[in-house]
Amino acid sequence: MLNFELTSEQKEIQEMAMKFAKNEMMPNASEYDLKGEMPMDILQKAWSLGLVNTCIPVEFGGAGFSTIDSMVITEALAYGCLGMNTAIMANDLALLPIVIGGTSEQKEKFLKPFTESYKIAAFCLTEPGNGSDAAGLKTTIKDGGDHWVVNGEKMWITNAGYADLFTLYGTLDPSLKHKGISALVIDAKAEGIEVGKPEKKMGHCCSDTRSVTFRDVKVPKENMLGQPGDGWKIAMKTLDHSRPMVAASAVGGAQCALDHAKGYALERNQFGKPIAAHQSIQFMLAEMATKVEASRLLVLKSAWLIDNNQPNTRLASMAKSFASDSFMEIATDAVQIYGGYGYSKEYPVEKLMRDAKLIQIYEGTSQIQRLVIAKEVLK
Amino acid sequence: MNIFVCVKQVPDTETKVTPNGDGTFIETSSIKWIMNPYDEFAVEQALLLKAANAGSTVTVVRVGSTQDTEALRTALAMGADEAILVEGDDNLDSYMIAKAIKGGIEKSGKTPDIIFTGKQAIDDDCLQVPQLLAQMLDMPSVSVVVGFDHADGKTTLKREVEGGALEVYEVTNPVLVACNKGLNTPRYASLPGIMKAKRKPLQNLSLADVGVSADDRRVKYSNFQLPPEKPPGKKYDAMDEGKQAEVVAEVVQLLRNEAKVI
Ligand SMILES: Cc1cc2nc3c(=O)[nH]c(=O)nc-3n(C[C@H](O)[C@H](O)[C@H](O)COP(=O)(O)OP(=O)(O)OC[C@H]3O[C@@H](n4cnc5c(N)ncnc54)[C@H](O)[C@@H]3O)c2cc1C
Ligand SMILES: Cc1cc2nc3c(=O)[nH]c(=O)nc-3n(C[C@H](O)[C@H](O)[C@H](O)COP(=O)(O)OP(=O)(O)OC[C@H]3O[C@@H](n4cnc5c(N)ncnc54)[C@H](O)[C@@H]3O)c2cc1C
Numbered sequence: 201m202l203n204f205e206l207t208s209e210q211k212e213i214q215e216m217a218m219k220f221a222k223n224e225m226m227p228n229a230s231e232y233d234l235k236g237e238m239p240m241d242i243l244q245k246a247w248s249l250g251l252v253n254t255c256i257p258v259e260f261g262g263a264g265f266s267t268i269d270s271m272v273i274t275e276a277l278a279y280g281c282l283g284m285n286t287a288i289m290a291n292d293l294a295l296l297p298i299v300i301g302g303t304s305e306q307k308e309k310f311l312k313p314f315t316e317s318y319k320i321a322a323f324c325l326t327e328p329g330n331g332s333d334a335a336g337l338k339t340t341i342k343d344g345g346d347h348w349v350v351n352g353e354k355m356w357i358t359n360a361g362y363a364d365l366f367t368l369y370g371t372l373d374p375s376l377k378h379k380g381i382s383a384l385v386i387d388a389k390a391e392g393i394e395v396g397k398p399e400k401k402m403g404h405c406c407s408d409t410r411s412v413t414f415r416d417v418k419v420p421k422e423n424m425l426g427q428p429g430d431g432w433k434i435a436m437k438t439l440d441h442s443r444p445m446v447a448a449s450a451v452g453g454a455q456c457a458l459d460h461a462k463g464y465a466l467e468r469n470q471f472g473k474p475i476a477a478h479q480s481i482q483f484m485l486a487e488m489a490t491k492v493e494a495s496r497l498l499v500l501k502s503a504w505l506i507d508n509n510q511p512n513t514r515l516a517s518m519a520k521s522f523a524s525d526s527f528m529e530i531a532t533d534a535v536q537i538y539g540g541y542g543y544s545k546e547y548p549v550e551k552l553m554r555d556a557k558l559i560q561i562y563e564g565t566s567q568i569q570r571l572v573i574a575k576e577v578l579k
Numbered sequence: 580m581n582i583f584v585c586v587k588q589v590p591d592t593e594t595k596v597t598p599n600g601d602g603t604f605i606e607t608s609s610i611k612w613i614m615n616p617y618d619e620f621a622v623e624q625a626l627l628l629k630a631a632n633a634g635s636t637v638t639v640v641r642v643g644s645t646q647d648t649e650a651l652r653t654a655l656a657m658g659a660d661e662a663i664l665v666e667g668d669d670n671l672d673s674y675m676i677a678k679a680i681k682g683g684i685e686k687s688g689k690t691p692d693i694i695f696t697g698k699q700a701i702d703d704d705c706l707q708v709p710q711l712l713a714q715m716l717d718m719p720s721v722s723v724v725v726g727f728d729h730a731d732g733k734t735t736l737k738r739e740v741e742g743g744a745l746e747v748y749e750v751t752n753p754v755l756v757a758c759n760k761g762l763n764t765p766r767y768a769s770l771p772g773i774m775k776a777k778r779k780p781l782q783n784l785s786l787a788d789v790g791v792s793a794d795d796r797r798v799k800y801s802n803f804q805l806p807p808e809k810p811p812g813k814k815y816d817a818m819d820e821g822k823q824a825e826v827v828a829e830v831v832q833l834l835r836n837e838a839k840v841i
Contacts, residue, residue: 212652212773220767250770263771273770 221280229281232406247318261315267503278452282555283406290358294321301425301434322363324354339370360410381431392417403554443516444502450523457534495523514576521569524559531556580635588650589702598803604670614650617697619765620758655776656768672798677711682789709757722757
């Protein structure tokens with residue numbers, strides 16, 4: 201039953217997404233990176249071709265992609281530009297909790313509009329004082345009778361400045377720890393929401409990252425996902441889906457770095473021959489290619505487990521840490537192979553090296569992934 | 580409107596071509612196939628025409644082998660409604676292909692109002708199928724089309740002629756239009772389009788089904804060869820100031836008498 205081939209349909213999806221990445225994203229990636237601006241027209245076009253919100257089920261207007269399909273798409277988009285892919289992927293991060301924990305009515309109400317026009321969603325978990333230790337979050341959700349009242353500050357929220365919808369994690373009672381955490385869907389126009397200035401970042405510069413402050417924000421009762429206190433469970437299940445996706449973006453970036461490095465090594469002559477003819481360059485390329493392949497296999501296996509209704513927490517964390525750490529190494533080596541030119545913004549690999557770093561940090565740092573893996577190993 | 584589009588599947592432009600064992604064709608076992616790029620303009624124009632004329636259908640027809648059906652699947656994913664595949668070897672001649680397409684169109688049960696094709700296929704570059712097909716179906720054809728307008732049952736076509744001038748034709752349907760680059764910008768197949776394509780009807784026919792037999796062959800291929808390798812270019816060094824005049828005179832002489840380009 202073991203089969204490593206994508207279906208003919210998946211190959212078509214891959215080809216189409218790569219065509220979009222190469223024709224629409226790559227040629228504009230450097231410009232938007234330098235400007236630090238969201239490329240709204242490109243994102244809009246990606247949406248109209250069905251490349252955004254791949255997690256929405258077919259019953260609610262989605263295309264009916266399997267988890268493996270979305271990995272194939274994410275890898276291709278990240279190949280085109282990691283920053284643009286972050287803007288696209290953040291929608292999935294925010295919508296997945298609704299897909300996972302929402303009722304049919306909630307899905308109809310919140311997911312449908314995302315299939316009708318290009319809308320932007322943001323996922324609000326991290327706080328200034330709580331990143332890795334997400335269960336220690338301080339944002340409060342209080343019962344206001346016929347509505348919930350939200351107070352708190354969220355930090356590093358992708359898409360915040362453009363969002364139509366926020367998915368927020370808060371606590372009904374901090375002393376309950378995990379058991380107090382609950383998830384709400386919040387209309388971005390609700391009163392009391394204030395978004396901060398865009399963060400000035402090392403990479404993913406065309407994606408929008410800000411703090412978001414909630415002051416006595418009233419949220420309808422029916423906007424809670426699951427029961428009060430179900431938030432942590434929903435968050436953990438979301439991570440099982442989102443970590444493979446983030447890992448897939450690392451594979452796309454790493455493949456892109458490898459392709460650039462290979463092309464350059466064949467063209468650049470030193471000591472009378474292409475640098476690709478020097479064995480130390482060959483060994484670097486061999487390592488890079490092996491890591492890309494191994495990362496991709498971990499991503500696909502962790503996605504395959506979801507599609508076959510099997511637990512994937514261990515594989516998802518393996519994929520996330522291995523693919524993102526590998527991407528960082530591969531991008532660094534790509535810069536090395538380019539020599540001085542690799543350090544210049546005129547060439548594509550320095551951006552890849554900056555972009556790679558974030559993948560080791562968001563959606564759980566590489567250290568946190570190892571904590572998860574170790575816990576699974578020691579079970 | 581019954582709109583038909585003929586699409587050919589050709590080797591990807593980056594393919595390294597080699598002759599097959601007996602020299603009757605190229606080696607096809609490891610080729611990546613794509614839709615003939617000029618046919619993309621034909622598909623796009625068909626879809627634009629369909630959008631402007633409610634109730635129209637777009638049927639794509641392809642003759643060729645079934646190792647891969649990339650071209651038809653791409654056309655369906657772009658938005659065509661149905662497909663007809665006439666199975667045959669990839670090295671049929673233009674006459675057999677045109678006759679097979681005609682048979683395929685007839686088998687569809689629809690009478691074409693307009694047929695779009697690319698102006699040529701980039702593999703064999705024969706530039707004959709559109710005209711042969713139009714002749715067989717007894718309809719006019721216009722090739723190298725870069726402008727298309729259809730209003731009040733009248734089709735106005737702009738065609739490129741040498742020197743960059745345009746000829747303008749007014750034709751009545753049915754007509755065959757062979758499309759050139761510049762006519763439109765072919766759309767991407769959307770992902771939902773790709774997902775929907777597999778549920779669209781695809782009719783499989785054999786050459787016998789469409790009345791084509793070995794007797795129809797007009798051209799027999801027998802000796803495919805790679806062109807001889809080009810000898811390496813000559814190098815001249817004009818950095819040494821003392822020798823510059825001499826080197827330039829030598830190069831000009833060669834360009835005039837050997838390369839005959841000036
Ligand atoms: C550009 C960008 C976009 C982001 N987008 C979003 C978003 O859309 N939504 C959202 O909610 N968040 C988002 N984040 C936040 C991101 O998920 C967090 O930054 C990340 O989880 C790390 O948290 P922290 O920054 O607070 O670091 P800390 O948690 O303070 O970690 C600092 C260091 O300590 C290590 N560490 C922490 N705990 C342990 C431990 N127990 N054992 C060993 N090492 C440990 C970490 O690995 C890290 O190296 C984004 C961040 C960035 C930079
Ligand atoms: C910001 C910056 C400031 C600089 N300042 C100065 C300056 O002030 N003055 C100055 O003169 N120069 C300066 N340089 C140039 C710098 O010294 C060169 O970039 C460096 O020597 C590498 O040369 P290269 O960029 O041509 O890379 P290449 O020589 O083309 O090397 C490309 C890759 O091939 C590898 N490689 C090359 N040959 C071999 C081999 N035989 N075996 C194995 N691997 C090989 C290299 O290690 C590298 O990984 C500067 C560069 C930068 C980026």
